[in-house]
Amino acid sequence: MADNAESAGPPSTTSGPFLAVDHKTVHFEVEGLVYHVCRYGFETYSLSVFRDMFALPQGSHEESAVGATSEEGATRENPIKLMGCTTSEFQSLIEVMYPRQLSGPPALTKEEWIGVLKVARLWDMPAVAKVAIEKLSIMDLKPVEKIKLGKEHGVPKWLKEGYIALVDDLSIVSQKEMETLSWQTAFRVLWARDQIARKQEGEGGSGGLWTRMGTLYCGYCSAQHRSHRRQISNPQTSCSYCNNVPATSGYGLIVLDNTALTTATPPPGDKSKLVADKVAEVFEEDLKEAELRDTAVPEVADT
Incomplete structure (x- = not known):
């Protein structure tokens, strides 16, 4: 008996989401x-040098940015x-x-990562450079290396961090390390440190003097009535005896116990900001x- 069923053709198919790379x-x-090596990585990550080179028409004698024509690279002999x-x-x-x-x-x-960063900048590979910078940033880069x-x-980021470290504390580097920098850079580091020191001196040196509570006395009472020394708890409030405010009376305060005086160091935040601002000023061009x-080059577009 004859089979009347129609012959089944090949099943229809559609392309999957993952396409093979050429x-x-x-x-x-x-x-x-x-x-x-495969061209794919060079074409993908190089935004100009290799991408432009591989875009040259086959048989073209026009040179790319690296001095190659489309005929070069096809064989081991060329x-x-x-x-x-x-x-x-x-x-x-x-x-x-x-x-x-x-x-x-x-x-x-x-x-090796420094080498990767070097060629990534040389061949316009910002995505590769970003990876190299991230990897190197978690390694032990000394201030002079960062500069x-x-x-x-x-x-x-490295340049700023390196300058800030040296301007803040020059003792963290050796003389040999400093000698690897240009004399212009070394001079500007020293000049910035000197400017900061002068500014701190002009604003009261290290931050003034501090004393314990209970050691301050009214300056007016001490000058006018030596036998009447009145203790002051707050220089902004008036003396309970003469009603003068030490902060505005012109007589100020008296400290009878000099051993209570201590040198105050500036808050860390103030010093850090001072150094950062000076670095931004002195090394602005760099x-x-x-x-x-x-x-200069935008991020790599999705391919």
Whole structure:
């Protein structure tokens, strides 16, 4: 008996939400070594240098920002030569862009993360630079390191923190460390410290003198009636004997027990603000330059 049922065709399908990445590859040469890597990370994270280079039409002889044409990089015999970085820095960058574990960025050393930050700035990779800065910020960066790295790689936060640390307390760094800074920077640190010291002297040195309750006496009574010394609990209130207010009478207060006097230190908040304000004034140009470099390129758009 004949089967009248229609032959079933192939089932209809729709595309799933996860699309495969086009894993095109490229050959790079760094310090004589040739690397064969995926283009994806370079196209995604480099907002101009590599993205523009890979956008060149095939067969074009027009040069990109790194001096490569579209014909270069296709084979091992004709790699794109990358200048301005070492093999160690390039390999660290590869580890960050293509991590081998699911836990995120690799556990690189401080020197390796500095190398990643260097090439990320060199090749316009703000997202990679951000990761490197976050990782380095939780490592042991000394004030002089923060100043040098902040200047070199455009990290205003480090630059400001480094300057504040030195202006606040120069004893935390050695002479050898200070010698690694330019003489202009060292001079401005010393000048800022001197300005703060002079300002503190002009405002009463370390914050004036303090004394215990019960050691203050009315200055008017002591001057006019030596036998009538009246104790004062509050210099803003009037004396119970002469009715003069020590704060406004012109006679002030008398301290009979000099051993009760102590030197007052300024509140920590006041000193910190004074240092921060002076750093912002003295190193204004450096901080602005680092800020401009850090914000010159927008965040990487979703791809």
